[in-house]
Amino acid sequence: MSFLFTVSPDFTPDHLSGWYIFNTWLQKQTGEPIHLEMYNDFTAQREAIAQNKVNLIYANPYDAAMLVREKGFLPLVKPVGVSDEAIIAVGAANPVDDVAELTPGVKLAFTDDPDVKMMGMIMLEPGDLDAKNMQSLSCDTYVQVAKHLLRGDADVGIFLAEAYDDLSEMIKKQLKILVRSQISVIHHSLMIGPGLLDKREQFQQCLTGMASDEKGAGVLESLGFTSWEKVDDEEMEFMIDLMDTLSV
């Protein structure tokens, strides 16, 4: 029987093959049979988690809270220097320059990326905007969010900052950033769960030493990371508390 590893569906598509390479590397290093399962959306992934199928996950901060509190997962590592940030943008021709100038009734485009949506909604609050007084336009990808803004189907969009920065220059020229979050302490984490918890220390050692191994460094590069650093239990608890405060 192999253990199941999955990645939060909000990963950058450019790094899809990187996760498969990473899984092969991890199996070799730990000697454990691990199957990588990529789910297309959050609903499918959460269903697998609910059915206790998942043993290892690169989780977004929103899901991390549920994984620790309800499913007994513990943190392993996080990528160094990578944090989750959100951007609020409008079309470049939109006369609005500040969130406070947006008016109730505006049409908001977003994805179902939970922590990014939450950060985005927080940044819209100074304009007295909330889910009740905006029209919603749910999108599968950030490229779709951008397209809706360009076409004028949506007035304002919420982006994962990394995804916005990865948009083509041509698209970015037609958009305008109203606000970019600088939160710094919200991040994805690689987490270990039931069935593998007794191997936590071994996994942590492998992963924190990955950057100093020639092959490991190449694998990290394919994920867009430079190295992993250990996340201890208290750091994870702090982030969960932080997410709790932001969810109200």
Added chain:
Amino acid sequence: MINDMKPEDIVGEFKEAALNLFGGMQRKVLYTEIETPYPDGKLIVSTTDPNGVITHVNQSFIEMSGYTEAELIGAPHSILRHPDMPSAAFKDLWDTVKRGEKWQGFVKNLRKDGGYYWVKATVIPNIRKGVVVGYTSVRRKPSRTKVEECRKLYPTLF
């Protein structure tokens, strides 16, 4: 322990007030009418022990409060208490978090230089193995509409 504010730290014309703080502490504060706008996209984060003594602050907290990290760690959180904030608001905060619930409200905070800044604050108890080990407070940018409402409401609560 909390020190009185010093005139040499204050920027601009100031008024003086004596505050009675939690735990029987008293403090002389000096305050001006200079507002520092809340920085876009940032969160101000701090953690205290169960008695409200600061154990952690982030960079945004340091920048907005005007104090150094060394001045903040170990100080009571009421170092930010502005005389325009009614004590009823803080009583409600403490009553709520002591019940193990989240508190949210709009707060006018006092800077070291006597100026002020408005925040939308959320405070939650940090529960570890069933025990409250402290509180985390996160502030975000408030809407001006809400600030104006509080500006009118708070003086009626004294």
